[in-house]
Structure formats: C-alpha cells, structure tokens
Amino acid sequence: MTPTLAIALTAIFTAISCAVLGAFLVLRKMTMVGDAISHAVLPGIAIAYLLSQSRSSLPMFLGAALVGVFATVVIEILSKKWKVQSDASIGMTFTTLFALGVVLITYWSDKVDLDQECVLYGEIAFVPFNTWTLAGQSMGPIALWSSGILLLLVLIYTFTGYKGLLMSSFNEDYAAVLGIGVGAWNLSLMSMVSVATVISFESVGAILVVALLVAPAASAYLISQKLKPMILLAALFGLSGSLLGYMISAQLDISIAGGIATMLGVQFALILTITQFSRTS
Amino acid sequence: MEKSIEVHNLTVSYHSKPVLWDVDFELPKGKIIGIVGPNGSGKTTMLKTVMGLMKPDSGYTEIFGQPLDKVRERVSYVPQRESVDWDFPADVMDVVLMGRYRKNNLFKRITKEDRRIATEALEKVNLLEFADRQISQLSGGQQQRVFIARSLAQQADIYLMDEPFVGVDAATEDAILKLLRDMKNEGKTVVIVHHDLQTANEYFDWIVLLNTRLVAAGPKEQVFTKELLQEAYGGRLTVLSKLGDLISDTEFPLREPDFKEDQPQG
Ligand SMILES: Nc1ncnc2c1ncn2[C@@H]1O[C@H](COP(=O)(O)OP(=O)(O)OP(=O)(O)O)[C@@H](O)[C@H]1O
Numbered sequence: 001m002t003p004t005l006a007i008a009l010t011a012i013f014t015a016i017s018c019a020v021l022g023a024f025l026v027l028r029k030m031t032m033v034g035d036a037i038s039h040a041v042l043p044g045i046a047i048a049y050l051l052s053q054s055r056s057s058l059p060m061f062l063g064a065a066l067v068g069v070f071a072t073v074v075i076e077i078l079s080k081k082w083k084v085q086s087d088a089s090i091g092m093t094f095t096t097l098f099a100l101g102v103v104l105i106t107y108w109s110d111k112v113d114l115d116q117e118c119v120l121y122g123e124i125a126f127v128p129f130n131t132w133t134l135a136g137q138s139m140g141p142i143a144l145w146s147s148g149i150l151l152l153l154v155l156i157y158t159f160t161g162y163k164g165l166l167m168s169s170f171n172e173d174y175a176a177v178l179g180i181g182v183g184a185w186n187l188s189l190m191s192m193v194s195v196a197t198v199i200s201f202e203s204v205g206a207i208l209v210v211a212l213l214v215a216p217a218a219s220a221y222l223i224s225q226k227l228k229p230m231i232l233l234a235a236l237f238g239l240s241g242s243l244l245g246y247m248i249s250a251q252l253d254i255s256i257a258g259g260i261a262t263m264l265g266v267q268f269a270l271i272l273t274i275t276q277f278s279r280t281s
Numbered sequence: 282m283e284k285s286i287e288v289h290n291l292t293v294s295y296h297s298k299p300v301l302w303d304v305d306f307e308l309p310k311g312k313i314i315g316i317v318g319p320n321g322s323g324k325t326t327m328l329k330t331v332m333g334l335m336k337p338d339s340g341y342t343e344i345f346g347q348p349l350d351k352v353r354e355r356v357s358y359v360p361q362r363e364s365v366d367w368d369f370p371a372d373v374m375d376v377v378l379m380g381r382y383r384k385n386n387l388f389k390r391i392t393k394e395d396r397r398i399a400t401e402a403l404e405k406v407n408l409l410e411f412a413d414r415q416i417s418q419l420s421g422g423q424q425q426r427v428f429i430a431r432s433l434a435q436q437a438d439i440y441l442m443d444e445p446f447v448g449v450d451a452a453t454e455d456a457i458l459k460l461l462r463d464m465k466n467e468g469k470t471v472v473i474v475h476h477d478l479q480t481a482n483e484y485f486d487w488i489v490l491l492n493t494r495l496v497a498a499g500p501k502e503q504v505f506t507k508e509l510l511q512e513a514y515g516g517r518l519t520v521l522s523k524l525g526d527l528i529s530d531t532e533f534p535l536r537e538p539d540f541k542e543d544q545p546q547g
C-alpha cells in the first residue's frame with residue numbers, strides 16, 4: 001500500500017464515521033456537545049499516553065473515550081440537575097477538561113511526547129510510518145486499521161440502532177412514554193462520538209474533529225427530506241470533502257487536516273448558496 | 282365505576298415551587314375527559330406526571346389500577362405540537378410508524394403489518410394522500426393530525442392528548458372530535474388537556490377542573506357550574522360572563538345518549 005493511499009483511506013474512513021454520527025448530533029441540536037467531547041478527551045489521552053507510552057493503544061482509546069463520556073455526563077448534570085444554562089455547562093466542562101489536558105501534557109513534557117501542534121492539528125501525514133506487526137508480519141498503518149474499525153462500528157451502530165436513534169432524536173418524550181430508554185440512547189450516541197473523536201484526534205487533531213462531525217451533516221441537513229438520505233448524503237459529503245481536501249493539500253503542500261476542514265466548509269457554503277438561490281428564484 | 286386514571290395526593294413542583302398541590306381524583310373508563318383550567322394551572326404538568334415524564338414530590342398515579350410501567354403499551358401520549366421540531370427530515374409515514382415502535386421490537390425491522398396499521402391510522406385522520414410528504418410542509422392542523430394518527434397506530438386503550446385542538450380550523454376540529462367519539466364508542470378512554478371553556482362543555486363527558494389545586498372532577502353537569510368555574514378562574518369574570526349563557530343553557534347541542542347514566546364520582 002502506498003503512503004498516499006494509506007493517508008487518503010484513513011481520512012475517508014474517519015470523515016465518513018464522523019459524518020454519520022454528526023447527522024444525529026445536528027438533528028438533536030447537540031453539535032456543541034460534539035465540540036465539547038472533542039476537546040474534553042485531551043486529559044484522557046495525556047494520562048493514557050503516560051501510562052502506556054504509545055499513542056495508538058487500545059487502553060489509550062478506551063481511557064480517552066471514557067473521559068469524553070464523562071464530559072457529557074457532567075454537562076447533563078450541570079444543565080439538568082443544577083440548572084446551569086446549557087451553553088454555559090458545555091463551555092465550562094470542555095474548556096476545563098481541555099485545559100487540564102494541556103496542563104498534564106506540559107507537566108509531563110519529558111515523559112509524554114505529545115506536542116501541542118499535533119494535539120491541535122493532528123498528524124495525518126505521519127499515518128503511513130506508524131505501523132504494527134502481528135506474528136512477525138507487517139499489518140500496515142495503525143491509524144488505517146483503527147479508522148476502518150471505527151467505520152465498521154459506526155455502521156453497525158447506525159443500522160441496528162436506527163429506530164431508537166430516530167425516535168429519540170425526533171421526540172424524546174414520546175419515546176420515553178413508550179418505555180424506550182432515552183437516556184441510554186443519548187449515552188450510547190455520546191460514547192460513539194467519544195470513540196470517534198479519540199480515533200480521529202490522531203489524524204486531524206482537536207480543533208478539526210468538530211468540523212468532521214458538523215460540516216457534512218449540516219450540509220446534508222440543508223437538502224434532505226428524510227433521515228436515511230440525510231445520513232447517506234452526510235457520508236458522501238464527508239467522503240468528498242476529505243478526498244478533495246487531501247488532494248488540494250498535497251498539491252499546495254499545506255496542512256492536510258486544514259485542507260480537509262476548509263473543503264468541508266467550502267462544500268457547506270456552496271450547498272447553502274444553492275439552496276438559498278433556488279428558494280428565492 | 283371502572284377506573285382509567287387514578288391520581289392520589291399528587292404534588293409536583295418546578296424548582297421546589299409547587300405547580301400541582303395535593304391533587305386527588307379518579308377518572309372513569311370509556312369516556313372523553315377534559316382537563317380544564319387557566320394558563321399555568323398545571324394541566325400539562327398533570328399529563329406529564331401521569332405519563333411518567335415528571336417525578337412527583339409526593340403522591341402517585343395509576344392507570345387501569347396499575348403503575349404506568351405495567352401498562353405502557355396500552356397508553357398513548359399525544360404531546361403538544363410545538364414540543365417537536367417539524368423541520369426534522371422525516372415524512373408523515375415515518376412519524377406515524379413511530380406509533381408501532383415498542384421496547385421489544387426496537388431492533389427489528391418495520392413489518393408489513395406495522396405499515397398496514399399506520400396506513401389505516403392515516404386514513405382515519407384523512408391524511409393518507411400526504412403519507413410521503415415531509416412533515417415541515419404540513420399545516421399546523423395537519424401536523425396535529427399526524428400526531429393523532431401516530432397515537433392511533435399505537436392501538437392503545439387510553440389516549441392522553443395535550444391541547445389537540447390548538448391551531449386547528451373548525452372543520453378539522455369537528456373531524457378530530459368525531460374521531461374521538463368513535464374511539465370512545467370502541468370503549469377507549471380519551472383524556473384531553475383543553476383550555477377553551479366555550480367548547481369544553483360540549484366536547485367532554487367528564488371534566489377535571491384544575492388550578493394548581495383540584496377544583497372539581499366529575500361528570501360535566503356537576504363540574505361545569507358557575508361557582509366552580511369562578512373558583513378555578515378566579516376573578517377573570519369577563520371570561521365567565523361570556524359563559525353565562527352556556528352554563529344556564531340546559532339544551533346542550535351535542536348531548537350524548539348515555540348522558541343520564543353518568544354516575545357522580547365517589
Ligand atoms: N420547565 C418549566 N420550568 C419551570 N416552571 C415551569 C416549567 N414548565 C411549566 N412551569 C410552570 O408550571 C406551571 C404550570 O405549567 P403547565 O405547563 O403545567 O400549565 P398549563 O396548565 O399546561 O398551562 P397552559 O394552558 O399555558 O398550557 C406554570 O406556572 C409554569 O410557569
């Protein structure tokens with residue numbers, strides 16, 4: 001496998017996974033919670049990194065994802081139980097956790113080789129060099145595997161959980177009356193978002209994960225009348241945005257993550273313009 | 282009297298400020314029942330508590346003599362129309378099919394039978410031709426009927442509806458009312474939160490008059506009196522004076538044949 005292909009596939013798998021989950025965040029008006037999770041996982045990553053001394057280990061993924069879920073639970077408690085305004089709850093939780101992550105990384109700077117640059121912007125260009133071996137056989141880039149497994153997980157989750165996700169996103173109260181555990185659906189979605197965030201973190205960093213979660217889904221929302229097409233379109237926009245972004249950044253020799261996020265934004269602007277135009281004409 | 286809903290010593294509050302205070306009543310089966318009271322009197326809160334969406338500070342509610350958890354499948358809830366985002370990417374059929382979702386079929390595919398029942402429900406509310414339409418492209422009255430169709434698709438025994446007549450034109454209101462009467466004739470119980478005093482007397486067999494405390498609950502002839510209405514609505518006599526004619530008028534236009542059989546409560 002060529003390095004180029006490995007990078008492109010990793011970007012695409014990550015983008016599609018985030019786009020599909022993002023569709024539900026957009027519908028639940030919870031994209032900022034996605035943003036919060038993507039920042040809140042940083043201390044989890046720092047601690048897990050200190051303990052396991054490797055960036056791509058299973059314990060690290062799980063530890064960091066757990067912190068993401070913890071953040072959503074804290075946000076829930078702050079806003080529902082203690083009546084802190086919901087945007088303030090989100091803002092407080094993720095800035096505090098993110099700051100804690102920054103503190104930990106700088107405090108352990110001699111032991112934890114995570115520089116701020118890669119935390120913020122990812123290092124997808126290095127994906128091909130970080131490989132793993134099984135029984136003496138080289139298995140290829142770790143990030144390619146993890147993003148591939150992530151995509152598989154997301155697809156299974158969305159297919160099997162489709163009815164529950166639809167119902168709890170559209171009408172929480174009605175679902176609750178039917179005895180369908182709304183809290184459990186919310187938590188499962190946030191757990192998936194946390195896992196996706198942690199896995200994407202490596203490739204695109206803390207700032208741009210949220211672009212992958214929000215932009216394709218928000219674009220799809222503009223032109224979809226049904227949920228299934230919206231999910232498919234979000235996945236498609238994730239794919240096209242990451243592919244185009246990668247190609248452009250390779251051409252111009254710029255940050256790949258930056259290129260991808262910019263393309264996602266351009267796509268959104270384009271679709272928005274078209275829909276506005278067709279509405280007024 | 283066979284009981285549908287029982288509410289016992291119920292106190293419910295928001296931020297420790299009670300909005301329902303020691304409310305206690307029992308409702309019969311197979312009737313159309315109105316929960317009536319001024320704005321902010323706790324009608325929606327009452328419904329939400331009965332549906333398990335709010336936890337009471339004290340007291341309890343039962344449906345068909347059992348806690349809600351035992352009878353969920355037999356209970357259907359029609360929330361206020363504004364409680365959902367109608368820009369959600371779903372068509373009318375998608376929403377009505379939600380009435381077929383159950384705890385134990387949530388991970389299974391929608392069946393032909395589910396579709397047949399949903400289609401039948403759409404037919405009943407006269408929306409079949411809109412089955413494929415996106416829900417944002419419906420009028421308010423049509424959206425309300427989508428919610429009712431979803432509830433019908435659930436094939437429950439008791440229906441609790443929050444303000445189903447709000448934003449609905451006269452023709453639709455009549456159609457919904459006819460539907461409710463059909464349901465009643467099939468032995469179903471319908472409980473409706475309603476704020477329009479003008480029509481309450483005509484629509485309901487039984488009325489719960491609420492204003493944080495319970496003012497009265499019983500057959501409408503006993504509850505819809507000037508004294509009790511005055512108690513519920515306080516000093517707002519302008520509303521009441523308009524009602525003067527309605528109350529003194531003994532010829533109710535839509536009197537039910539079983540009108541006389543209603544036994545007083547207790
Ligand atoms: N989410 C909430 N937080 C705080 N107070 C609330 C909340 N919802 C309702 N209340 C208060 O509780 C009281 C009862 O509200 P409720 O919605 O049950 O009244 P209602 O009888 O349904 O009124 P309406 O006719 O206006 O629908 C009101 O005083 C209201 O201000």
Ligand SMILES: [Mg+2]
Binds near residue numbers: 324325326
């Ligand atoms: Mg209300």
